[in-house]
Amino acid sequence: MTAIGRRCLAAPCRLWVYSPAPSVFGNRAGFLLMAEQTIVRQFVRADATPHAGRDRLRWARWAVSPLLAVALLLAWHAVTASGAVKPFIIPPPAAVFDALGAALANGSLLYHAQVTLGEVLIGLALGLTTAVSLGYLLAKAPLVERLLAPYIVGLQAVPIVAIAPLFIIWFGSGAPSKVITCALIVFFPMLINTVVGVRQVEPDLRDLMASLDATRWQTFRLLEVPAAMPVLLGGLKVSATLSVIGAVVGEFVGASAGLGFLINLARSTYDTPLVFVAVFTLTIMALSLYGLVDWLEKRLLSWQQRRS
Amino acid sequence: MGRLRLMFTLLLMLGLLPGAGIASAQEEETPEPCSAVEIPDAAAPPTQRAALRPITLFMGFIPNVQFAPLYVAAEKGYFAEEGIDIRFEYGDENIGLELLAADELQFAVVSGEQVVLARAREMPVVYIFEWFQQFAVGVVAPVAQGIVEPEDMAGHVIGIPGRYGASWIGFSALLNAAGMAEGDLGGIEPIGFAATEAICAGRVDGAVVYISNEPEQIRAACSEVDVIPVAAYADLVANGLVTNERTLAEAPDLARRMVRAMARGVADAISDAETAYALSRVYVENLAEDDPVQMKVLENSIALWDAEALGYPQPGYTDPASWTLTMTTLLDMGLIDAPLDLSGACTNALLPPLDEAE
Known part of the structure; x- marks a missing residue:
């Protein structure tokens, strides 16, 4: 286990990445593979989005928040400028x-x-x-x-x-x-x-x-x-x-x-x-x-x- | 050298005289507090209404025996006689005043300096009945501390609810009146509203409190105390009934009737404390039938309401000089930026005629 321990480093999935040759661990190799599948199932997020879709998502993620902030600011200004709400309630x-x-x-x-x-x-x-x-x-x-x-x-x-x-x-x-x-x-x-x-x-x-x-x-x-x-x-x-x-x-x-x-x-x-x-x-x-x-x-x- | 001195003198005159002129003009132009509130048909006789009008009165505290005059007026039907179906609401006085300014409420009982602060923010609120004739804040300390005069606070740690609100403003006015500064104290400790616990636990040597209430709690809990009332050194505007400009403009009669009912409640509470206490039990959930501490709280409060005993012209009368002092205190503390025109901040015009009040 010492060897595996060193190789495992920080993440369980690395058990698979660094899994040693069967000769060292004998019949444990098959078990390691099974364990790896469990780990992958447990920890890995499925991400099947194509590149174009991912780009759009990334753009949206960066653009939507600021746009929403600007929209809220404008709405806030409009409400206060209309005089419907007194400034000591919403300045x-x-x-x-x-x-x-x-x-x-x-x-x-x-x-x-x-x-x-x-x-x-x-x-x-x-x-x-x-x-x-x-x-x-x-x-x-x-x-x-x-x-x-x-x-x-x-x-x-x-x-x-x-x-x-x-x-x-x-x-x-x-x-x-x-x-x-x-x-x-x-x-x-x-x-x-x-x-x-x-x-x-x-x-x-x-x-x-x-x-x-x-x-x-x-x-x-x-x-x-x-x-x-x-x-x-x-x-x-x-x-x-x-x-x-x-x-x-x-x-x-x-x-x-x-x-x-x-x-x-x-x-x-x-x-x-x-x-x-x-x-x-x-x-x-x-x-x-x-x-x-x-x-x-x-x-x-x-x-x-x-x-x- | 002589020429230089002459030039300097001329410059000084040029610089100061216009300023002095402006200052004196401002002094002349600044109207007296409480002098400019116009009440339509102020002389008209009260009108009785068939249906009671629901009115919510906001109070900046929790249900407490200190509100006895209002409970008396409600239970004896004084509000109903004035055509008012009174309901009490309790909470943070800042919120109450904001609701009032927004015309969500028509009446609130708040501390006087809050009205000055609100007027500084152009909130249209008007003070119409000074219920507490004296500012109810003071410093309380166990007798062992020997704090009987403001100067005795030197070197002592004084607890305050926080560096805001009536207590802090009253305390600042007290220090100012005594010629003291914060640095003269052993420290100032914000303790929230736990003065009794803080004093009894020895965490502070004295505390800024409402003098009708906490001193009795501390006496009952741990120690005999000395009390320094702020009012003995600085006559700030105390708690009173506040309305808004719209109510005064559109329903002055309602404000007048409200004041009259409240004045009757105050008068009754002063003349018969025991009945006032008993009637308060209807509204104050945990008020025991014969709690000597709470009875003493009521008696202390009565001493602050009694206009005649305190030498004021009539119950509810608010002294313009106390408004000027309150404003000056707030200016000194930096809580307002510039002097205010307080002529519309308060009025005595709604008080019942003396013969009627009696």
Whole structure:
């Protein structure tokens, strides 16, 4: 297994690519081939689109989103310019751009965005680490899952907005209370995805690793992690987006900085354009985090594309 | 040198005099707050309507014994006598004021400085009845902290709900009136609306609160307290009844009847706190039959409503000077960019004649 382990590198499909000669593994070769078919069935996305169709799709993917944004902007302008909606309810785009310019010029937007991003990243790291560790444990130990599941589900059922004020009392009004709020909100989706990801590894592949005398570490590194990766990254996408909400909920309850605070401040002075600026900044932050995970997914799961 | 000095003096005069001229002209031109709200047929006698008109009154808090006058007016039928089928709605006061400005609502009970902030954004809202005759915000601290004057806050950590809203504005006005700055404090800690927990847990030395409510909660929970009312140092506009310009223009009689019903509720609550408490139980779900803390909250609130005891001309009267001070405070805090014409922001014209009110 040591030889295979080295050759397997990061992805299970490489078992086939680098499968050694039958003389080395004897009758295991046929089994490897069977395993490869299972792996391919499991991980490889079918992609039978012809080149022309693919080009059109690529063009559409790049063109439609900006066009949709422009259309929304025009509709927004039309609604506000018609006078049907008062500016303190929906401000005109120009007012929002002015507010954006002012917030950028005086540095407040960058400052508050930095504070929120810091809380988001630390909260995300804390929540993910805890969720993945516990999720792996639950996936491997059904007894532990039976013992802890009611508490974990119960924790998820507690409305964050209800306990966020308590975090201020317990952890202070600084970053820790926001980080914990953020970590809590990302915890559950990541935990569930970890359990599902680890559990969905094909028993045949586990048998294969066992038959090759793979150690626990090798099975974890060479089979479980790559096999669970698509599901884990799916969970990470959800968590990354939710983490922004988590930090803002914390800032809403009590803070002196951050985009949630900026929204509260703008709301209290009826500065609706500034509210829009802060909300758009949060949206961009969430989209960027999502995009980062998407990019990571493409990098880590590129073997799927290559196999196809 | 003498020529230079002369030139400098001339330049200074050229630079400053027009400015001074503009400034003095602005001072002269700025009308007095609450002086320009026109109420059509203000002198007309009240008209009774056969069918009750459903009116939603928005209140910027949760159901609470502090709203007792409104509950009294509703339960004693004062609103119904004025042709109003009153319904209460609770929530964030910013939302309430926005709904009011958009004419989705006709009346709301909000804090006075919110009206100034809203008018700065050209929201057509008008303050018509100052229910709390004094600004209800103050600083509360356990007796052991020795914070009895604003100057005593020096070096102490003070909790605030957040750097926005009536509490923050009141606290800033208090610091300003005492000649203090944030730097004189040991720190400012945003604690949301958990002042009781934060003080009792020792997380802060004092907190900015609504003085009729939280001090009693803290006394009951952990410690005897001292209270510094902002109103003792800065008379800001307090909570009151607000409507919009459209309602005043198209249904002034409705606004007048609303004010009258509310004034009767306030008067009754002041004269009979026990009945006010009992009637509040209809609306405040968890209000016990004989909760001494909540009764004390009501008594503290009554002390802030009692115009006669506080030396105001009549219940509901709003002092133009307090509007000017509120605006100046907001200007100093940078929450508004320029001085406002507040002549249309408020009015005393809808208050019932003194003999009728009595």
